[in-house]
Amino acid sequence: MYDGDVITSVAQEDALWENMPQDSLALHYRNAINTGIRENRLSHTFENSAIRWLSTLGIILGFIGTVYLVRRFFRFIIRKIISKKEKESAGIKIRNYQFLSLRKFKIISVRILKWAHFILFLILAGIAISLIFSIFPATEHYANMLIRWISVPLKDLGHSLYNYIPNLLRIIVILVIGDIWINYCAIFLLKSKEVS
Structure with a gap:
């Protein structure tokens, strides 16, 4: 009682x-x-509550600082890519065939970096929120749930990319062989026109 x-x-x-x-x-x-x-x-003493709130403030400040540094890093890389001078041999080439011009390479690279920055921001935000939830006893189960929401898709993405590598290599081989075959046929047709 x-x-x-x-x-x-x-x-x-x-x-x-x-x-x-x-x-x-x-x-x-x-x-x-x-x-x-x-x-x-x-x-639930005052000292423990103060420690929890100060830890939360530290996590928030750490998150803001990390986001700031990551943002500066991505901006630095994007500026380097954009300011790269265009040369005649620039771009992605295999033998004499140019797959991507430097301009298209810059556009694709900047888009990939912006998406990577956005995904990294979401991951950092999820980690920061789950850390904050894990500090307070009443919200610990939310922290575990958020960690699962972050870790499971990342593991699935890693496994999917790892399993996709053999298919990607096949696609690259097919593209290279197809390109060589098209060039060979074009050369053969040009020579046959010259002969006739």
Whole structure:
């Protein structure tokens, strides 16, 4: 009992299920409840609450600082790519065939970097929020849920990319062979026109 309210009771059937005498089971429950109350009071003291809030503030400041540094890094790389001078041999070439001009390469690279920056921001935000949730006892289950929401898709993405590499190599080989075949046919047709 606590302030005239019954918190729990122990019946004879409960003691039989636990294979203990009724008095021992009641004492065991009382000790467990008292331990829980003591731990709860300790975790909600002013010092522990202040530590939690300061930790939260530290995580938020760390998140803001990390986002700032990552943003500056991506901007630096994008500026380097954009300011790259165009040369005649620039771009992606295999032998004499140019797959991408430097201009298209810049556009594709900048788009990929912007998407990578956005995805990295989402991952950092998810980690920061899950860390904040893990600080407070009432929201710890949300932290575990958020970590699963982040880690499971990332693992699936990693496995998918790893499993896609053989197919990507096949596609590249087919494209290169197709390109060589088209060039060979074009040269053959040009020579046959010259002969006739």
